[in-house]
Amino acid sequence: MKRLLSVFLVSVLILSLVTAQGTSERTSEKDTSQSTVTTLSVWSFVQAHMDAYKKLSAVWNEDHPDEQIKLVDTYYDWASMHDKLYSCLLAGEGAPDLCDVEIGKWPNFMQGEIKFLDLTDYVLPYKDQIVNTRMQVYQKNGKQYGVPSHIGATVMYYNIDLLQKAGIDYRNIKTWDDFANACRIYKAKTGKYMTYIETYGAYEFSYMMAELGHDIITADGRPDLYNADAVRVCKLWKSWYDEGIIGTIPTGNADTDAGKAAVASGEIAALGYPLWYMGRFTDVAPDLAGKIAIAPLPVFKDATYKSVGLGGTGTVVIANGPHADLAARFITWAKLSETGGITLWQDLGYDPINTKVWTNLTVTKDPGNKFLKYFATNPFDVLSEIKDGIFACKTMQNSATINDYLSSTTWNRMYINGEDVEKVLKETQTEMETQAK
């Protein structure tokens, strides 16, 4: 009996070992019922992106019955997806046909031999309709390697309801001095913080620096963190924090689950974030519908810019994929054409790169659009106010290292540990210089 049992167990083990296999991705199949349907694999860290691409692929299939596409999407979280993509490219196999690459990780893929397809020619048909400064971020040596989804212009989101209770009208806030005064009044009247400083990520720092026309890296990608503008910006935020008129946000960032929960629960009355954050509001804070106004960022009196494009995802085509050409034609159409821009706006709330959408009144004044219904002001109005003053940040070989270090150390030392701003910036600059590639 025992022998029988052990024989049985051993055979089960062997059987499970033999039959356990990974699934292999097929990259193309012939659908016998109609003309060729090409299966394209796409990876992203935002499921909503892939849903939008699939929706657009249906439109593509109608217009291109001989070159139909079937998208197979795979979701990974932000960190894992980029790690996996990098590993696949280094190993030379396993990469998908299309992949979303977030701007924070973009530099990792721009060093050495670039494994993405050169999309310059594919982008040409749309050149006159799109905001080219945003396209530059995803270029290297003049060649286009990624296609962005939006401009990502940074604006200020105000909770009109909460501000009114403190007697503040957001429309009177034009400069950072106005903003600081509003914070003071808000704290005095309600005992709460009007806004917060992020300790993970660098948006507050970035958009103030952008107004002064200053990036966090030099033209050749070396860190540029210890300079008069940086000290001025950090000292300003620190002075507000020390004065007790601004707070910090759980997890240090407004785009995490806990951060979004803080925004949704009304703990924050003002939030400086890119336009793509609109989708977070509609997803997570349905109770705040009609209470959130979008307005241009407050500015410095000596500011040379009004806003900056932050965040962003460039979709890439892997160069040696078997269907690279088709994938390239599809994705450039999906993201840069007017149709694509409209879908990305309607489904994701992304400020479109294609400027024809901005003047398409059926879209920009559409009373049924969920974002236009949700927000008290029209983001396209804000966009036209700031469109001539949008700074373009560069992202280069050391950007990922710099952003990681700022997030883990710099902001924590300044705000949580209360160290001197200049000292921290100087030491950050030194550390980044020794670690620079």
Place this chain on the structure above:
Amino acid sequence: MSMKRKTLKKRWETFSSAKVAPYVFVLPFLLTFVIFFIYPIISSVMTSFQNVQLGASKWVGLANYKRLAASSEFPTAIRNSLLYTVITIALMIPFPLLFAVMLNSKSMRGGTFFRAVLFMPILCSVVVAGMTFRFMFNETDSALVNEFFMKVFGTRRIMWKSRQWPAMAMMVSLCCWRWTGMNIVYFMSGLRSVPVELYEAADIDGASAAQRFWNVTVPSVKPTTIYVLTISIYGGLSMYTESRMLWDAKSSPMNVGLTIVGFVYQKGISQADYGFASCAGLCLLLVTLVVNFIQLRGTGAIGKGGAK
């Protein structure tokens, strides 16, 4: 035809003779060791002198080592890993041994049941356990652990993920929850090999329970203790998955949760700097070798006296 058969037969006999057979048996292990350990180490050494990029790599000499020496994050990672290792060993050898003795004793009821229950956390995936602990140790008032501390001990909200010692406590608690059962199993098997006569002799000499424990049990399970110590040192210094799950793949504030392997992963894969990461990986190898060598020498497992 018969000549061929004769040579084949002779070859087989030589092959299976007592001289050659041992090498044949050791061959699988040797091959695995060379392919999966020696080759990667040599490869890492070579990579550490390069700047690895997609497509081609450049030889940069000692540049990576210089950057490692100048980095302020690497000492933090080493400190965190060493601290974590020391604390987990301090907790994970005495207590499981004590529990093993308790579970082994005749007056223990349902010892098998408890042993099974204590072993179950090991079967749980580290990823799942890490995620659950991450939610439990959230830095809000309503998170499980904070609520417990606030209600039972009346403390304020504890920032588990942002401060050095709370973060260390969080990581250590995950380790203790997960590995206590394993160490109990090791020690229980060690206890089984202690000759009963020793205990009987101690009883005759009038030893108390504590004296029996210190003077009979502890010395007798020394080989097991050394083994558990060695793997705990390795496990502690190479911890990564737990800290990755606890901070959800993001950098921890002030790098309180950064371990050596965490540093290697962050530089190698997240920041696309394989050469630099290889450098750090070799340092980890060195640190582990040194610590374990000292430990094994100190406990007498290797060196002059040999295993005692």
